[in-house]
Amino acid sequence: MAAVKSCALQPIVPDLDSPHSFPFKLSFSPRVWGLFSVPCPCQKPKKRVSARTNAVYTEGLSIIGAAKPKLWGEKVETEPDSIAMLNERIRRDFGKREASSRTPMDSEEAEKYIRLVKEQQQRGLQKLKGDRERKADSFSYKVDPYSLSSGDYVVHKKVGIGRFVSIKFDLPNNSTKPTEYVFIEYADGMAKLPVNQASRMLYRYSLPNETKKPRALSKLNDTSAWEKRRIKGKIAIQKMVVDLMELYLHRLKQKRPPYPKPSGMVEFAAQFPYEPTPDQKQAFIDVQKDLTERGTPMDRLICGDVGFGKTEVALRAIFTAVSAGKQAMVLAPTIVLAKQHFEVISERFSRYPHLKVGLLSRFQTKAEKEEYISMIKNGDLDIIVGTHALLGSRVVYNNLGLLVVDEEQRFGVKQKEKIASFKTSVDVLTLSATPIPRTLYLALTGFRDASLISTPPPERVPIKTNLSAYSEGKVLSALKFELDRGGQVFYVLPRIKGLEEVKEFLEQSFPDVEIAIAHGKQYSKQLEGTMEKFAQGEIKILICTNIVESGLDIQNANTIIIHDVHLFGLAQLYQLRGRVGRADKEAYAHLFYPDKSLLSDQALERLAALEECCNLGQGFKLAERDMGIRGFGNIFGEQQTGDVGNVGIDLFFEMLFESLSKVEDHRLISVPYQNVQLDINITPRLPSDYINYLENPLEIINNAEKAAEEDIWALIQFTESLRRQYGKEPRSMEVLLKKLYVRRMAADLGITRIYTSGKMVGMMASMSKKVFKVMLESMTSDVHRNSLVFEENQIKAELLLDLPKEQLLNWIFQCLAELYSSLPALVKY
């Protein structure tokens, strides 16, 4: 039971004392497995005679691509062969970007970059440590067991996901003194963990107010599934970090001359009527440095809470770009927001009549649109504002320099791809109202350029938030208060149904007040008209769905009423609430829930979380945390949700920070192809018919070698086109190709020599143990994983049999193919 102690979690199922009840994977002797990866020698390959050549070769392989009519041999194969499978896997694992940006990073440059990242991280973390005030902001991963409620999902690093039941006193095994234990339910039994250890061992599965459920609870008696999941999650996170870093490195290679410092900036900035906050000032400096001092295009994220003043940062960037004679494009997710930006920009640039601002919208007539498009093309427009219509292929820019993207996460996948394609050639400034946690930001310093605006403008008064059961009286008095002081009101419902009813009710109570409805299903023109009137102050009460959620800046609207709050997510409520209080007037958010007796348990739970937020006077602290996690999608993209689901939110973050802070530990130094020595004496002889069949055999063999020397992509392309032209090669040619693949993969993996000694296969590689561990963990097949060890700069495998040369080559090929899966998780140059 020594292992029990090591994770301190005691299963309290009846067979507690059984030696097999403990939740740890049994480990088998690795050597046993070595053999299973090769085809069984007693299994004879099927032979087939080619009709055309009488050549005999192995069957069971398929042709990639469209086959031409005259091919080497007959091909009716259906199963993909190992080369085809490898090609396919590499394409899948490495994705499009790797294929398109092949030039490896110059290692000196890359090292400089890693050093820079580390220094920046150090500075950031030091700042965080010294910054007492902000300490509360930092993430704590482990859970406080007393804060758990019955039914909450928790994660134990070694055992997996369980459900918290309660905290109770119980007697430890060898003592009579009662101790406090945390009881956790697993799929196959209950376990207990001393409370003092629980705070070190347990993580939360989901956010406190989230109702996300895991697919299944883990098993106490078999932790192998959990172990696999955890490792899978870890590798996925590691890949994300490396991907982020490579993207950054790739971008650093793009060049453009720095912009001249605009001489009119002081005058332009003086038009801003407020004293910028310190964070705003820093963001201005960051952006100006990117534009006027750097020789690479900017890709900066401005991350600031709703209403914290990101627009001014964008305006100054636009001014710098257009002052240098470049065009600037401003992309907004909705037409309402595009229009708002257009108005703010037009007004701000009205003192510069030579600079033309245009709004491209789908409401324009065809002729108007055509005119705009040709103005953009001829360079007659300097600042172009619009929605995704601006990304269409018909819009050709004359001299585009800057792209400002508002709320990128609200664009579709295709549009995001288009935006990403701009990033290599133009400067991109992305505005996001989803805050990211400060710790994450600091850990990321150096991986992605971001400026945080985390303080509100000074005269901003906190929004008075009031949560209560719905009452007509309260609604009417809140409305009356706001209307009496000349303000406007957002009245939000969770769905379209009910908007009309509210309108009728309010019209009765306020017959002289202009009231309108806005929702996403309205005709765009109608919606636009309504929003315009609301912005102008003609409409006093806007009854709407969450269509107003983000970006709208209407300073005179300082009361928001939200019905059925339990139906909104916290992050959504947070955004909605941010629609008010954007000026120096006191703002109010009235959140109403229906009669509690009508609510489901789940809805009551959410309400309790919400009440807690408001009662504790924390405002929306929890929502911020929730948002922080979403904000993280800004940086990593959204695909991470699956990985979070696998290991739970807190363990995910812990793994992420570990991976971010140790990025240089995962560095793999590849070696030149020519330096790889393959000491396996196997020289295949190609059948003469095949040689005769090839158009220029010598050249083909030479080309194969050249392709392998170039990189894996060239080799993949070579093999595929060979097969397209001549069909599946005979076995001896396959052996030749496999030798090339083996050397190529070895070179990429930093392996300099592959040899055998008796039944041992050795691969010399000067990698760190950590890198080897990532390689092992990335392997999909246990067979190879369990056969490998790393000793004295060598990856070694002990086989049980002396294998024939060809089978040995196959074994090495498969083993390297498996190791190759780790490459996306390693930093390479």
Ligand SMILES: Nc1ncnc2c1ncn2[C@@H]1O[C@H](COP(=O)(O)OP(=O)(O)OP(=O)(O)O)[C@@H](O)[C@H]1O
């Ligand atoms: N330093 C400041 N002092 C006072 N008011 C400011 C300051 N900076 C910006 N504002 C004002 O605050 C309001 C909100 O600013 P802005 O629209 O730039 O916010 P935002 O960060 O873009 O918000 P959202 O994410 O909701 O679009 C604007 O009316 C703006 O003029």
